[in-house]
Amino acid sequence: MKPHRPFTDRLSTDRFSICLLFALVLSLAPVFALALSPQAQPQTAAVATHPPGAAIASGHKLATEAGLQILAEGGNAFDAAVAVSSTLSVVEPISSGLGGGGFFLLHDAKTGKDVMLDAREYAPESAAPEEFLDKNGELDRDRSVNGPWSAGIPGLPAALVELAGKHGRLPLQVSLAPAIRIAKEGFPVYARMAKGYASRREVMERYPGTREVYLRNGKPIQEGDIFRQPELAHTFELLAAKGFDGFYRGETAKKLLKGVNQAGGRWTAKELAAYQVKQRTPISFEYRGWKVTTPPPPSSGGIALVEMLQILEPWDLQKLDEAHRTHLVVEAMRRAYRDRTFFLGDPDFVDIPQEVLTSRDYAQGLRATIHPDKATPSDLLSGKPTPLEDEETTHFSIIDAEGNRVGGTQTVNLLYGSGLIPSGTGVLLNDEMDDFALKPGTPNAFGVMGYEANAPKPGKRMLSSMTPTFMESPEKVAVLGTPGGSRIITMVLLGILGYDAGLSAQQVAALPRYHHQWLPDVISAESGAFTPQVAEALKQMGHQVDLPGETAADGRGSSHVWGNLQTVMWDRRDNTLSGGADPRNPVGEAKVELKP
Structure with missing residues (x-):
């Protein structure tokens, strides 16, 4: 319509x-004036120039603790952001992970400069609007939010590499260590995580790689279970050792491509290796x-x-x-x-x-x-x-003792993203393709409409609310x-x-x-x-x-x-x-x- x-x-x-x-509305007089006041005037009292310590707020206490641990080991807010982000990727699979993306707003206290790292996913070469329509020309909701066609090329791993290499002071192996440990040792499944899996169970259990991670003796995860992810830990270890190539090329990339394409998607090694974080x-x-x-x-x-x-x-x-x-x-x-x-x-x-x-x-x-x-x-x-959708997407905020700041918001879109984990990776892929205007004028999963400005094209990043x-x-x-x-x-x-x-x-x-x-x-x-x-x-x-x-x-x-x-x-x-x-x-x- x-x-x-x-x-x-x-x-x-x-x-x-x-x-x-x-131009026209400038000539209009305000319809009313109600409780108008001038802007607040700056105060001139003496103020502190450096914080007395550090503060971190995140969606899971294990992630907050990971960030504080890295600060104690000599890292700055950007190193702590790597630790918090990667740990959230382990303990909040319902919300975010290596298979998704995010935006990282950074403030460098030394230079006073602000920058945003755009690690948003982008559309693969196979993405065309007609691929998301059913035989009647209507939006195919299942394809747009579930499985391989719903997934954009992930950006979060590249963001972790960028944060550590260009803004942090610690090696990636150090700042990723908490996430690797927690993925190996496990953590207790909490109510929101179990409830989210129950609501997405039918989709997630379509895929063998996802079943390998989330089923125990054929039974889904339950609140209180210890949830271990050894394959995800291995993926993090490759990222820590090899940086960008540890995810976007080599062993992990081959497994991702195999899993996506076996499930019916069409990703290529070229487009995976071409991903770039944008400042x-x-x-x-x-x-x-x-x-x-x-x-x-x-x-x-x-x-x-x-x-x-x-x-x-x-x-x-x-x-x-x-x-x-x-x-x-x-x-x-x-x-x-x-x-x-x-x-x-x-x-x-x-x-x-x-x-x-x-x-x-x-x-x-x-x-x-x-x-x-x-x-x-x-x-x-x-x-x-x-x-x-309070379960979907996650955010963390950091201020360190030097005055550096990070605001990080990361996501896999809907609950547990696409539901697809390519076997051997532990990486739950996003379903961010639904954030495009796949059919102009048709609302997406959040009731938001879009038109040509947000239509999918190969290499294009979908509009986000983060x-x-x-x-x-x-x-x-x-x-x-x-x-x-x-x-x-x-x-x-x-x-x-x-x-x-x-x-x-x-x-x-x-x-x-x-x-x-x-x-x-x-x-x-x-x-x-x-x-x-x-x-x-x-x-x-x-x-x-x-x-x-x-x-x-x-x-x-x-x-x-x-x-x-x-x-x-x-x-x-x-x-x-x-x-x-x-x-x-x-x-x-x-x-x-x-x-x-």
Whole structure:
């Protein structure tokens, strides 16, 4: 179905029209002025120049401990990131692994420079839109999210090599040692891991390599079992010994190719060996006295955050009642996600109007279209849910004693990725091909639509919502990020607003969450995010609110909780470090270790 154009402005999908809207809305007077306030002014009190130690927050305590171990052995935040990332790849196969990819936002304290390592997966040469359609020309959901055709060429192993070789100070063998040990010795299966396997069992047990890893005497893993992965340990050992060639060429590469192609896919040795991590310049902007640094495309998070925060900036949100504050935040979300749908993709393949989308004048124009008391209807409802996916993707945040920072978000996409482990590797492959617009105008597994900008092409990186982010003011420095699919960006937005409101790291990690992504035109919310009075006020403004326990008009019900936000914060005023681990995830941990 051809989509209608949203908003009263009927913004078209070409660059000319977005610039035209940009010029037109500048002439509009704001519809209202409600609780406006000037930006916060920087403080001039003396502040610490170096943290008193290190802080790490991650989705599993074994990964946090691995990072702290590497710091104790003389590594920096980048070495610790290798240890945390690789350990998460062992203990959170439900979320990430060597068969996936990620974004790593880095701050070098010595030079003051920020860089993003883009380790996103890319499409193999065989990827063409028609390969993902069924005989009726509809999207083949099974092929797009399960098995070999759903998998992009992995990027995470190359990122570990890059982190160690260009930013760390320890050999890769040292920083990968905790992951290798845990893969060999095993760890207890936790409830989320067992539950996720049960939900994906039918797909995972299609493949002999996956059955070899996850079945014990024909029975699937259960909570409390000790889960050992000797083949994955061997794959890590080859990576540690040979670097890039230890995964993308040689023994591991041959096993990967054999497993994918035997399962019906079409990977080649050439495209596997051609993978490259790309260094990209992050997006940095000012928000109420904070410098916010966040990823550029192919992450959609950075541009969306710029739009949303610049739309919201003139309002002192804390002076508004909760219903109006939520209304404004939702309207900012709606507009940013609409632009995400039509304009964003891999910048190496798509001409993105980033200068326009991130300009304050453009945000001012979008702000002028917001009514103070009424929702702006999204024109087309897709009728597809935004599913719970707190188990999928993972994030970690690190600050070391030198002031280096890492925000890492990595994923295999859906629960246990594609479900396919090529025999002999222990590597669970991703199903990131579903993040492309495989059929234009058809929502993916997260209910997000896309068009030509995010269509698959060989070597192209699929659009992502992963949004590791830095915040820096004269008094504080914070690192935050979360899993959550299309909800990642809005969770990071709420975290930024929480820090701006003066919350602690743990309070930010525990914030209730709500989300709007343009289509479907509905506010989804966690249990307890809104009081009945606030929910009713939003409905009176014209919002559809999907609350846990309720059934929406299209038959859907909202998820109970989502996300797994991990954050660390350095308060320069009293030179203290703190961490926030999402209380929704009982195996996560935020830990601070001070210098002796």
